[in-house]
Amino acid sequence: MCSNIKPEPRIWNCSTLCVKLILVQDRDDILAAAGAEPLISPPAAVILPTPNSPPWGAPVAIGVWIASILAIVIFPSLVLFPYLATRGVQFGDNAEVLAFLQADPTAVLLQVLAVIPAHAATILLAWLVVTKGRKFSFRQTLGWQSGGIVWWHYIAIIVGFFIVAAIAGHYMPEEENDLMRILRSSRAAVFAVAVMATFTAPLVEEVVYRGVLYSAFQRTAGMVPAVILVTFLFAVVHVPQYYPSVSTILLLTLLSLILTLIRARTGNLLPCIVLHTIFNGLQSVALILEPYLPTADAPTQGALFHLLK
Secondary structure (H helix, E strand, O other): OHHHOOOOOOOOOHHHHHHHHOOHHHHHHHHHHOOOOOOOOOOOOOOOOEOOEOOOOHHHHHHHHHHHHHHHHHHHHHHHHHHHHHOOOOOOOHHHHHHHHHHOHHHHHHHHHHHHHHHHHHHHHHHHHHHOOOOOOHHHHHOOOOOOOOHHHHHHHHHHHHHHHHHHHHHOOOOOOHHHHHHHHOHHHHHHHHHHHHHOHHHHHHHHHHHHHHHHHHHHHOHHHHHHHHHHHHHHHHHHHHOOOHHHHHHHHHHHHHHHHHHHHHOOOHHHHHHHHHHHHHHHHHHHHHHHOOOOOHHHHHHHOOOOO
């Protein structure tokens, strides 16, 4: 009797069994092939910023620029107030304070040295903006490649610029300005200016102007307006330091135009930093060696030192 009882056939749901046995990724592939939505969505692609497509806009860039100017004003003031108090200077008398700041060698030196922490604060702010709080690479976002610039390009630009500077100094002699008074105050001030001009000013100024400002303006308004705006802002900030020396202001504007065009042409900030550092470094060496060199005529000497910040 038992032999007449046929076993009930077992029906396997093969598709269900396979789904239970395969990995989650394979399951999503099968669902996608069947036209169904995968159960686990793939992560969205992360678009990294580029020098011409930065993760900040023009309002933030202008804010960084304003903060860099305020730092140059605030930090020296914080350093000078205690010194002025110890010297008995009357803070209510602006004429007395100004005269003391220009005549006292220690006060002049303190003003120069205070620019270094101001530069440090500025570069920290720029780093926070560029990296979005360590989210992106500082160097890659600003452009840390040569951009096709080779060593002989730097030499040609420097030689050409100094020729123009010598001609301008010959026909438009440099007039008395704040930088000249600082350099004459003491040898300590000369060394302080040389160190700052070589090791902090090129990096900070290029990051702010050709880095943060140009990148934002280029994305918002285009290359030509960005070149014009950055060239103008860089020059106008330095006018109080070099006024009324017209030749120095014109040469500084030319330097700003050259650096900004290099940034626009290469799409990278690094060549601007390198060229700016070479300019200031050469002049810093000449400035330190000046007492041991043959006396230069005033126009040539003024043209030689006009880049020092």
